[in-house]
Amino acid sequence: MSLVLRGVTKDYAGVGVLHGIDLEGRFGEVLAVVGANGAGKSTLIRILAGAQPMSAGEMRIDDEDVRLRSPHDAHRRGIRTVYQELTLVPGLSVTENLLMGDFPRRRGLIDWPAAHARAAALLESIGFGAIDPRTRAEHLTVARQQMVEIAKALVTEPRVLILDEPSAVLSGRDLDSLFALIRRLRERGVLVIYVSHRLAEVLDLADSIVVIKDGRVIETTEPARTSEDDLIRLMAGRKLEQIYPDRRPEPGEPRLEVSGLTRAGEFHDVSFTLRAGEVVGMFGLVGSGRSELARCVFGAEPAGAGSGAYGSPAEAIAAGLALVTEDRKRTGLVLGMSVRDNIALTTLEGPLIDLAGQRERIGGMIDRLGIRPEGCAPMAVEHLSGGNQQKAVLAKWLLKNPRVLLLDEPTRGVDMATRVEIYRIIDALARDGVAVLLISSDLTEVIGASDRVLVMAHGRIAGELRSDQTSEDEILAHSMGTLI
Amino acid sequence: MTAASPRLVLRGRDVTVEAISAAVVVLLVVVAATTSDTFLTSVNLTNLLKQMVTTGLLAFGMLVVILTGGIDLSVGSVVAFSGILAAGLSAGLPIPVAMVVGVAAGIAFGLVNGTLVARFGLAPFVVTLASLTTIRGLAFVYSEVPVTPSDPAFLTLGSAMIGPVPLITVIMAAVFVAGGVFLSRTPAGRSVIAIGGNAETVRLAGIDVRKHVILAYAISGACAGLAGVVLASRVGIAQPSVGVAFELDAIAACVIGGASLSGGRGSVRATFGGVLVLVLINNLLNLYGVQSFWQQVLKGLIIIVVILVRRK
Numbered sequence: 001m002s003l004v005l006r007g008v009t010k011d012y013a014g015v016g017v018l019h020g021i022d023l024e025g026r027f028g029e030v031l032a033v034v035g036a037n038g039a040g041k042s043t044l045i046r047i048l049a050g051a052q053p054m055s056a057g058e059m060r061i062d063d064e065d066v067r068l069r070s071p072h073d074a075h076r077r078g079i080r081t082v083y084q085e086l087t088l089v090p091g092l093s094v095t096e097n098l099l100m101g102d103f104p105r106r107r108g109l110i111d112w113p114a115a116h117a118r119a120a121a122l123l124e125s126i127g128f129g130a131i132d133p134r135t136r137a138e139h140l141t142v143a144r145q146q147m148v149e150i151a152k153a154l155v156t157e158p159r160v161l162i163l164d165e166p167s168a169v170l171s172g173r174d175l176d177s178l179f180a181l182i183r184r185l186r187e188r189g190v191l192v193i194y195v196s197h198r199l200a201e202v203l204d205l206a207d208s209i210v211v212i213k214d215g216r217v218i219e220t221t222e223p224a225r226t227s228e229d230d231l232i233r234l235m236a237g238r239k240l241e242q243i244y245p246d247r248r249p250e251p252g253e254p255r256l257e258v259s260g261l262t263r264a265g266e267f268h269d270v271s272f273t274l275r276a277g278e279v280v281g282m283f284g285l286v287g288s289g290r291s292e293l294a295r296c297v298f299g300a301e302p303a304g305a306g307s308g309a310y311g312s313p314a315e316a317i318a319a320g321l322a323l324v325t326e327d328r329k330r331t332g333l334v335l336g337m338s339v340r341d342n343i344a345l346t347t348l349e350g351p352l353i354d355l356a357g358q359r360e361r362i363g364g365m366i367d368r369l370g371i372r373p374e375g376c377a378p379m380a381v382e383h384l385s386g387g388n389q390q391k392a393v394l395a396k397w398l399l400k401n402p403r404v405l406l407l408d409e410p411t412r413g414v415d416m417a418t419r420v421e422i423y424r425i426i427d428a429l430a431r432d433g434v435a436v437l438l439i440s441s442d443l444t445e446v447i448g449a450s451d452r453v454l455v456m457a458h459g460r461i462a463g464e465l466r467s468d469q470t471s472e473d474e475i476l477a478h479s480m481g482t483l484i
Numbered sequence: 485m486t487a488a489s490p491r492l493v494l495r496g497r498d499v500t501v502e503a504i505s506a507a508v509v510v511l512l513v514v515v516a517a518t519t520s521d522t523f524l525t526s527v528n529l530t531n532l533l534k535q536m537v538t539t540g541l542l543a544f545g546m547l548v549v550i551l552t553g554g555i556d557l558s559v560g561s562v563v564a565f566s567g568i569l570a571a572g573l574s575a576g577l578p579i580p581v582a583m584v585v586g587v588a589a590g591i592a593f594g595l596v597n598g599t600l601v602a603r604f605g606l607a608p609f610v611v612t613l614a615s616l617t618t619i620r621g622l623a624f625v626y627s628e629v630p631v632t633p634s635d636p637a638f639l640t641l642g643s644a645m646i647g648p649v650p651l652i653t654v655i656m657a658a659v660f661v662a663g664g665v666f667l668s669r670t671p672a673g674r675s676v677i678a679i680g681g682n683a684e685t686v687r688l689a690g691i692d693v694r695k696h697v698i699l700a701y702a703i704s705g706a707c708a709g710l711a712g713v714v715l716a717s718r719v720g721i722a723q724p725s726v727g728v729a730f731e732l733d734a735i736a737a738c739v740i741g742g743a744s745l746s747g748g749r750g751s752v753r754a755t756f757g758g759v760l761v762l763v764l765i766n767n768l769l770n771l772y773g774v775q776s777f778w779q780q781v782l783k784g785l786i787i788i789v790v791i792l793v794r795r796k
Contacts, residue, residue: 300688317690331688334681336748345678345689348671355669396689 001062002026003160003191008057010043010215012383015375017043019215020057025208027159028189030182032206034199036235036417038372038385040215041195045164048193049081050074078159082149082166084413090138095119097137098152123151126184127177142169150178154185161185162193167201168413179205197415199228211235215373236417243420244448245427247468251275251451255435256321256404258297258308266292267459269306274404274435279426281450281467282439285479289459290439291326294406298323317346320403324393324410326439328386332393335382339371342381343395365395370421387418394425405429408439423449443472455479504793505741505757512764520771526648528771533653534642534718536763538563538711540656540756542734543741544663545707547755548700550738551667553680553747554601554608556701558593559708559734561619563727566590566712568623571631571722574638583641583713590709591702593619598701602694616731623724630723633716642718652714659707664752676700680747736783737762740790761786 003025010018018040025031035041046052048059050068059066061077068074074081088097095116104114119133128147137145146169153161163182167175182192182205196202202209203223211219211234219234256274261267267289274280284290295301298321299310310316316323325331333342343362344353359377366377369391376384381392390410397405407426411419426449430436440446446453447467455463455478463478516523523529542559549556570586577585593615600611633639644651667673675696678686687693711730716722740758743750765786769779 298688312690313688314690314692323688325688330682331684334678334685334748336681337678341674341678344674345686345691348674348691350671352665352669353671353674 001028004060005048006058006060008044008047008059009055010040010047010052011055012379015373015379017215017373017383018047018054021212021215021217023210023217023220025160025191025193027191028186029207030186030192030194030205032202032209033193033195033212034197034202034209034231034235035212036387036415038214038388038418039212039235040385041212042164042385043215043383044212045081045083045162045193045195048074048079048160048162050079051081075156075158078156079162080153080156080158080160081162082146082153082164084165084168086142086145086149088137088145088148088152090136092137093133094123094131094135094137094140094148095133097148098122098133098155100152100155122155126151126154126181128181143171143174146170147174147178150181158190160191160193162195164195165197165413166194167196167198199231199416202231203228232416235415236420243416244423248277248279248427248430248451251278251435252433256297256308256437259306261293261296261306261308262304263292263296263301264304266296267456270456270459270461271306272454272461272464274437276403276433276435277430278452279430279436279438279450281446281453282437282456283441283443283446283453283475283479284439284456285441288456288479290456291408293456294323294408294437294439295325297321298406317400320401321406322346322397322400322402322404323406324390324397324408326408326412328389328393333381333389336380338378339366339381339384339392340377342392343399346396347399361399362395365399369395369398369425371395387414390414390422391418394422398425398429402434404435404437406437406439409441410438411440411442411445419445443475446475447472502742502751502754502757505754505761509757509760509764512761512768516764516768516771520768522771523768528767530645530648530650532763532767534650535767536759537650537652537656537718538715538730539733539737539762540759541659541707541711541714542730543737543755543759544659544752545704546731546734547738547741547743547750547752548663548667548676549608549704550735550743550745551677551680551747551750552697552700553683554697554700555612555735555745556594556597556704556708557609557612557731558597558615558619559704559711560727560730561616561623562590562593562705562708563712563715563730564722564724565593565619565623565626566709567716567726568626568631568712568722568724570713571633571638571716572627574633574635579633579635579637579640583717586713586716587706587709590705590707590712592705594702594705594708595698597705598698601701602697620724627724630721632721639717639720642714642716642720652718655710655714659710660752660756667752672696672699677748677750680744680749682748733762736787739787 005021005023008018008021021044033041047054050071050073066077098119099115103110104118105111116133123129123131123133128151131144131147146166166178170178185192194205206223209221210217211231213235253276254273255276259271261270270293282290296303297309299312299316303309310319329335340362343365344358363377371388371391381389384392411422426436438450450467453465453467453470453475454461455475457479465475546556566586566589569589570582573582573585597612597615600606601608642652646654667677675686675691679693679696683693737758738750738755740761741751741754743755765783766779
């Protein structure tokens with residue numbers, strides 16, 4: 001009674017991503033899959049979900065050879081997948097999203113009260129009763145949408161449920177409901193394949209843990225026989241003694257001076273200075289205007305009043321600025337283009353591009369940042385993992401040798417090992433005299449990786465704190481505007 | 485060009501769309517050569533080389549616009565307008581000047597299309613649908629009846645030969661070579677492709693998206709203007725009604741060549757392959773004496789088959 005993969009390999013355009021994955025999941029257990037970004041987890045999920053064919057290898061369910069040709073094929077075999085990306089139809093109600101065409105009818109017409117009741121019963125039965133089935137999906141919070149996604153996967157009572165980072169957007173009670181649900185599913189004999197960066201959760205939930213690195217299974221273990229540190233060491237292939245870099249020396253001359261900057265409805269009268277060689281953290285709750293501020297300084301949106309913002313991205317770049325936006329898929333990358341072409345975007349110089357020189361410069365940057373998999377330059381960037389995509393965005397800007405680097409949530413959805421690499425890159429840049437603004441919702445990161453922290457609340461700078469003299473509580477209090 | 489040339493996996497191996505187009509072209513040539521006595525005659529081959537010029541020029545211009553994620557439906561009307569303008573002006577102006585003005589008119593229409601799309605954010609389909617009918621109307625306003633250039637020198641461009649190859653075919657080939665270099669080796673060409681993939685990312689990389697979109701439509705307009713002038717010179721008469729539905733052949737050539745209509749993906753060489761496929765089919769069916777309506781049916785079916793084959 002198990003799902004078995006033997007020698008599964010996958011390559012994209014000749015570049016190997018998976019090199020012979022062996023794993024076994026028994027029905028009625030939680031199998032956790034962990035690994036650094038780029039280890040091949042997402043590709044593995046897509047293969048299990050039938051969304052991508054494997055290049056070689058085999059898959060057996062209950063000792064029967066199975067070849068998945070499509071996600072639909074996987075559904076018929078009882079395999080359901082909940083991806084990180086949400087797939088609900090925004091304009092439809094929760095009920096419609098859940099039942100997807102399979103409505104109760106009365107005299108040929110949809111029986112709406114019965115349909116809503118069925119949806120409500122389903123949500124209730126899996127512990128998500130707090131969601132009103134009549135609500136349109138777009139009006140739900142991201143966390144609730146994620147829960148509906150999970151509910152949708154359970155409508156058909158799957159035997160295998162694959163969850164890709166389900167806890168990334170959940171917190172508090174929602175997270176508790178999810179864990180309770182996973183435990184109930186396990187008792188019902190479902191194989192839950194749980195992919196997460198949150199190792200504490202993994203150790204808490206899983207029956208067995210598979211660690212993937214560079215497209216191979218490097219360890220199969222159990223929570224009782226391992227620890228968070230062990231897992232990190234395995235994923236990274238080395239020991240992480242120190243997550244955040246040492247303190248940097250005193251900063252130099254001002255590189256960016258923003259004064260009284262205002263954009264109606266987004267932020268008001270914002271002033272700050274970034275100096276050469278310092279990393280300034282910026283913390284704020286969602287909607288506090290941080291991303292809008294960065295975009296405005298960079299010239300992507302016009303400013304209403306104040307000084308320090310540039311007129312266009314081209315002007316900002318000419319002045320030595322670089323902006324790594326928070327949403328790499330929508331504003332950081334051209335997903336269908338190769339890694340190389342993406343990185344080249346900021347340094348297209350003519351009349352004729354020197355292709356050999358470009359290849360060499362970009363290859364050097366790929367090596368310097370350790371963008372994986374090996375030899376990924378000609379691969380479409382969409383096939384890279386989140387962390388490596390983020391590094392590709394960074395590479396594009398580092399080629400410009402920026403004097404001021406604006407980073408908006410550079411570690412969102414990035415695993416611990418890659419995060420540490422990104423902190424080291426930021427630190428090295430600052431030591432070289434770059435002024436860095438690090439916008440982040442992660443309190444530990446904001447304190448650990450920066451020299452001082454600007455806190456935004458309701459579109460204003462509500463406080464400025466020295467990183468070595470503040471605490472998470474103090475920053476949080478400022479961000480809620482309670483200390484003004 | 486790696487990123488811009490679409491690939492597909494056939495029995496586990498990577499095969500470029502370019503290779504498939506080449507194979508289809510070779511197959512068509514072999515079939516034509518073995519089943520028709522007239523195919524390999526110099527008259528027919530010269531004819532073939534001339535026939536591909538119009539579709540070829542339009543297809544390259546169309547490809548550039550399609551790469552940005554747009555479409556240019558106005559090219560057939562531009563062919564008519566530029567041709568009739570050049571033919572009409574040749575009565576009073578030196579012929580080369582008249583022809584350049586004809587091409588310039590095409591560029592001007594392209595600039596208008598591009599500006600409406602890029603600066604005012606209008607949908608390319610709607611903008612160029614409007615200019616399709618506007619420019620067609622302008623061609624008839626200029627002259628309701630076909631214009632025959634009085635000076636026979638007007639026909640030189642369309643009839644001159646360089647060795648065994650018509651001059652206009654050489655011009656078209658030059659456009660494709662220059663176009664290939666433009667898209668693969670120049671910052672503007674790379675930008676055009678990237679814009680079709682994700683315009684916001686390109687804008688934030690400091691590249692002027694509007695300028696490049698306008699440039700793309702101007703290139704399409706220039707190609708259409710040139711095609712119009714060349715066609716008038718080849719046929720020896722400029723008609724306001726010529727060029728109806730030419731845009732469809734141009735789009736078809738791009739699609740057969742693997743271009744994605746949502747932008748960001750397409751190849752110059754494969755598009756040229758698409759042009760050859762279309763022209764060879766037409767020629768072949770003409771040689772067989774198949775009715776032109778059936779040619780249309782077959783062309784449609786071939787497009788569907790090509791897209792089905794390419795589907796993952």
